[in-house]
Amino acid sequence: MATDPRPARLAVQVQPQHAEYAELRRLASSFEEMGVDVILNWDHFFPLNGDPDGLHFECWTMLAALAESTERVEIGPLVSCNSYRNPHLLADMARTVDHISGGRLLFGIGSGWAERDYTEYGYEFGTAGSRLDDLAAALPVIKDRWSRLNPPPTREVPVMVGGGGERKTLRIVAEHATIWHGFGDVETLVRKNRVLDEWCARVGRDPREIERSTGVAPTPGRAPEQVADYAAAAQALHEIGIRLFTVGWNPAEDRDPGKVRDLVSWRDEVNGRRP
Known part of the structure; x- marks a missing residue:
């Protein structure tokens, strides 16, 4: 894809597990004070790691x-997760959070994958294909409901679609998303960026309209005593067109906010180099 002139942005995913809500709220406030751009959580009903029946809160x-x-x-x-709520209701919930926040909602959505969530909460799990078909059908409904709500959302809500399937998911991204959140190493993301560009051409969309996003995984230092270098990992991703960078924060394990501070500094540096 062509060079993206957007500034780099940093998100922290505060995992809503293994902590009381007061701690999750404190973490969100702390990361905001550090200067991150986005605070994310996830939409599951049980922890994804650690004690599978540990503390957990709804998205x-x-x-x-x-x-x-x-x-x-x-x-x-x-x-x-598209499967957990009627799309009209989800649109209304999102619109309400958008207003509560004063227009700061980033609407991330995906087709779902965690089978325990489905079975314990009484949702039909279906297949990966059927869940993606449901997502493709729901997104136009959500956008239409936004246009008919009173009051409507405060702005054109950014829609982030997560996933990397090249036959269905990336087509959905090309048709509906303003942000694509992908997964994988640099080589994988280069290929999937190319596939997404091809889908944009097929559906008549300018691929430059879609911001590219992924998680930042650390790269090992050159010597055993060196710490993992998040900034180097982010730089490699930035060079292939990623502009929204997410680092996870597990309240049960993470204690040192250094990785977040390093990424804030890297973001400011790389944005300062923009023409």
């Missing part, structure tokens, strides 16, 4: 609370 009610307790950062799910 959208947490986002509504964070909309009140933060002031500047965008907030959103990485990503909301």
Whole structure:
């Protein structure tokens, strides 16, 4: 893809697991004070690692609370599961959080994958293909409902679609998303960026309209005593067109915010180099 003139942005995914809500709220406020651009959570009903029955909180009610307790950062799910809510209801929930936050909602959505969430909460798991078909059908409904709500959203809500399937997911991204959140190493993301560009050409969309996003995984230092270098990992991703960088924060394991501070500094440096 062509060089993206957008500035680099940094998100922290505060995992809503293994902590009381007061701690999650404190973390979100702390990261906002550090200067991150976006605070994300996820849409599951049970922890994804550690004790599978440990402390865990629901996505959208947490986002509504964070909309009140933060002031500047965008907030959103990485990503909301399309299967768990009627698309009209989900649109209304998202619109409400958008207003509570003063127009800071980033609407992440995906087709779902965590089978335990489905079975314990009574949703039909289906197949990966059927869930993607449901997502493709729901997105136009969500956008139409936004246009008919009173009041409507405060702005054109950014829609982030997560996933990397080249036959269905990237087509959905090309048709509906303003942000694509992909997964994989640099080589994988280069290929999937190219496939997404091809889907944009097929559906008549300018691929430059879609911001590219992924998680930042650390690269090992050259010597055993060196710490993992998040900034180097982010730089490699930036060079292939990624502009929204997400680092995860597990309240049960993460204690040192150095990785976040390093990425804030890297973001400011790389943005300062823009023409």
